[in-house]
Amino acid sequence: MNLLTVKQLTKSYQGSKAAVSNLSFELNKGECLGLVGESGCGKSTLARCLLRIEPIDSGSIQFKGEPIEKLNERQLLPYRKKIQIVFQNPSAALNPKLKIKDSLIDPFVQYRKELNLSHFSYTSKEAFVKQLLEAVELTPDLADRYPHELSGGQRQRVTIARAISIEPELIVLDEPTASLDVISQGAVLSLLTELRETLNLSYLFISHDLAAVSQMSQRMMVMKNGKLIEQFNRDQLFSKERHSYTKELISIF
Numbered sequence: 001m002n003l004l005t006v007k008q009l010t011k012s013y014q015g016s017k018a019a020v021s022n023l024s025f026e027l028n029k030g031e032c033l034g035l036v037g038e039s040g041c042g043k044s045t046l047a048r049c050l051l052r053i054e055p056i057d058s059g060s061i062q063f064k065g066e067p068i069e070k071l072n073e074r075q076l077l078p079y080r081k082k083i084q085i086v087f088q089n090p091s092a093a094l095n096p097k098l099k100i101k102d103s104l105i106d107p108f109v110q111y112r113k114e115l116n117l118s119h120f121s122y123t124s125k126e127a128f129v130k131q132l133l134e135a136v137e138l139t140p141d142l143a144d145r146y147p148h149e150l151s152g153g154q155r156q157r158v159t160i161a162r163a164i165s166i167e168p169e170l171i172v173l174d175e176p177t178a179s180l181d182v183i184s185q186g187a188v189l190s191l192l193t194e195l196r197e198t199l200n201l202s203y204l205f206i207s208h209d210l211a212a213v214s215q216m217s218q219r220m221m222v223m224k225n226g227k228l229i230e231q232f233n234r235d236q237l238f239s240k241e242r243h244s245y246t247k248e249l250i251s252i253f
């Protein structure tokens, strides 16, 4: 089933050439679609446009066939809980003044009335927070700590737990492991794959790291200077038909 359809999406910042230019792709339910490209090629701009954090210049974004590019904030509410984002820097994503349990419960409290959870269940705040921490393989005692009392890897697990707490359909992962050391990176990527399968999630996985993208994704897209160069199945990554730019990226890794 088709979850997200993007057609001819273009976005430019004032006074600059298009950061994202005429981008078209589809993302299917249950898959991880990878997007790889060097720094500054427009990956985060695309992520922000999909989340409607940035307005787009032209093109369309459909979620399950519904155009969402022109919806106002109130009309967007039902989509806000279906599409979540995990950013590169978990420290910026967590409120330093809130204990982990309060950050974790926040999306649930915000969307409580519209939620129909199937994997998690809410009986009490404590029990719910415990379930979330367990889902991302963290111990329950972290609930009472503040973000600065956690490691970078633990903080990123907390932001992932927040994103999955309301059981979204799609998560945009924007360089989710870029701030982590290699061992934590591997662990977080394995966790994300497990969660996708358990919770029937779909991912748009954005990274400059070709190895990570190819490990996670069933299909991949390559972006350069705001444009999509090509898209292909993961098992076609090393095919001789690949674009010369993709081959260049492969040669660097």
Ligand SMILES: Nc1ncnc2c1ncn2[C@@H]1O[C@H](COP(=O)(O)OP(=O)(O)OP(=O)(O)O)[C@@H](O)[C@H]1O
Pocket: 013, 014, 016, 019, 037, 038, 039, 040, 041, 042, 043, 044, 045, 046, 208
């Ligand atoms: N708020 C902004 N205002 C003006 N220009 C911006 C803004 N955000 C990004 N840009 C420009 O848009 C282009 C794409 O940036 P973007 O952050 O989307 O790239 P990226 O591929 O995510 O890079 P990185 O991997 O380094 O995060 C760059 O030329 C950048 O300078």
